Structures are given as structure tokens and as C-alpha cells.
Amino acid sequence: WTIVLNINSVGRRHEFLAALHEAIKAASQRTRYAATYEAVYGCYSGYRKFLRTAFQMVKDSKQIVDLGCGTGRFGQLVVQKSPFAKVTMVDRDKEMLRQARVKAERYRDRLSVVRQDLSELMNVPTDKFDAAVCLSSHDGIANFSGFLANVHRMLQSGGRLVMGHITPSGEVAELMDAIRVELEAKDKFDVLKTQFHQIEEYEKRKVLSEDFRLLATDEILAQLKQHGFRVDQSFRLPGGKGWLAYAVKMDS
Numbered sequence: 001w002t003i004v005l006n007i008n009s010v011g012r013r014h015e016f017l018a019a020l021h022e023a024i025k026a027a028s029q030r031t032r033y034a035a036t037y038e039a040v041y042g043c044y045s046g047y048r049k050f051l052r053t054a055f056q057m058v059k060d061s062k063q064i065v066d067l068g069c070g071t072g073r074f075g076q077l078v079v080q081k082s083p084f085a086k087v088t089m090v091d092r093d094k095e096m097l098r099q100a101r102v103k104a105e106r107y108r109d110r111l112s113v114v115r116q117d118l119s120e121l122m123n124v125p126t127d128k129f130d131a132a133v134c135l136s137s138h139d140g141i142a143n144f145s146g147f148l149a150n151v152h153r154m155l156q157s158g159g160r161l162v163m164g165h166i167t168p169s170g171e172v173a174e175l176m177d178a179i180r181v182e183l184e185a186k187d188k189f190d191v192l193k194t195q196f197h198q199i200e201e202y203e204k205r206k207v208l209s210e211d212f213r214l215l216a217t218d219e220i221l222a223q224l225k226q227h228g229f230r231v232d233q234s235f236r237l238p239g240g241k242g243w244l245a246y247a248v249k250m251d252s
């Protein structure tokens with residue numbers, strides 16, 4: 001496709017073109033990131049174990065909301081493993097949701113997609129879900145306190161919330177190093193080198209964005225308690241691959 005621009009009326013043309021270039025570059029990076037996400041992360045055992053462990057914590061739930069669903073890998077895992085569960089997948093990134101919608105088409109009656117910023121969640125109904133998950137997505141939430149208040153509203157009484165990081169610290173550098181080491185050990189790095197560097201570049205760029213804020217584990221647990229959740233579990237996965245917390249909605 002081609003775009004024709006008439007910029008004769010733009011007073012600061014060089015600044016405009018520079019901003020346009022950066023916007024196009026960012027959009028291109030998002031598209032490549034979404035298209036290659038599962039090829040890279042799917043090869044990492046820590047990612048697969050992280051998702052499987054989170055699933056075990058909600059496996060008997062019937063209505064689950066996946067907050068920050070990305071490409072929909074967790075939702076797909078749920079409907080493949082649990083014959084009765086339905087998953088509402090929520091994310092703000094249209095490129096990631098493009099991948100999630102492909103999965104939703106395969107499980108049309110059990111997977112649904114909602115495009116929504118996690119700081120708002122106005123399109124997600126009240127008291128509908130018996131479980132919510134937010135897996136390595138909460139660091140991009142501008143208003144984390146408001147997010148937890150909305151999750152509390154969305155959950156039924158006694159509903160469960162599972163949150164976590166793929167790595168214990170949540171640090172991007174730690175995650176990318178772990179993925180690279182494993183790919184090299186399996187002789188897959190050369191095959192996935194281009195995709196890996198695309199993912200790495202995007203993850204580093206994301207950390208520098210205004211919305212990104214790396215939340216310490218203690219801060220997350222404290223805020224969960226402040227917003228009406230009882231924290232029943234907080235643990236590192238064996239081998240140091242990930243951190244998960246399990247909390248239950250308490251009645252007011």
C-alpha cells in the first residue's frame with residue numbers, strides 16, 4: 001500500500017517528518033513483535049512452565065478473564081485443557097489481538113476478544129468471572145491501583161486472581177538472556193536469530209516507554225491486600241523461572 005501526504009502547510013516540516021518516521025517505525029516494530037512472539041517465547045521452557053502453572057491455579061474455573069492476553073496463548077491453553085471453561089481475552093494492542101483472534105476463531109464459543117486498556121476496563125462486566133489472570137502484563141498499566149479495583153469489581157465473590165512475571169525479578173534483560181541461553185543450548189538460536197532480536201528490541205523499547213513501571217513483588221502483594229484480596233500464595237517457580245501470586249476476592 002502507498003500513502004500520499006501533502007505537507008506543504010506544515011510549518012516545522014523536518015520535525016513533522018521525524019515524528020512520522022518514529023511513528024511508522026514503532027508501528028512496524030509492534031507488527032513484527034506480534035508476528036514473532038510465539039516463535040521465540042514458545043521455545044522457552046520457562047514461558048511454557050509459567051503458563052502451565054498459572055493454568056493449574058484456575059483449572060476448575062468456568063469463566064476466566066485474561067488481562068493483557070497478548071497473542072492469546074494462555075486462553076488457548078485453557079480451552080484445550082479444560083472442556084468447560086470460557087475465556088475472555090483482553091488487551092489494548094491491536095497487533096497482538098490480531099493473533100489472539102485467530103485462536104478465538106478456532107474456539108468461537110469459548111474464546112472471546114475485547115480490545116481495552118487495562119487501566120480502564122470499562123467494557124468488562126461486573127461480577128461475571130470466577131477467575132482472572134494477569135501474566136507479565138501489569139508493568140504496562142498506568143494506574144495499577146485502579147486496575148486492581150476494576151478486577152475486584154469484575155470477579156464474583158470468592159473469585160481468584162493470578163498474577164506473575166515470567167522471571168522472578170520481571171527484568172527484561174534477565175528474561176532475554178534466559179531465552180537466548182536456552183535457544184543456544186538447543187541449537188535453535190541461529191534459526192530464530194532475526195526473530196529473537198526483533199523481540200529483544202521491542203521489549204527494550206517498551207521498558208523505556210512512559211507507561212512502563214516495574215513493580216516490586218512486595219508492592220504488588222501490598223496493593224492486592226489494600227484492594228480487598230486475600231493473598232494465599234506467592235512463590236517462585238522451581239529453577240528460578242518465574243514468580244506467581246494467587247489471591248482471592250474478599251467480600252467488602
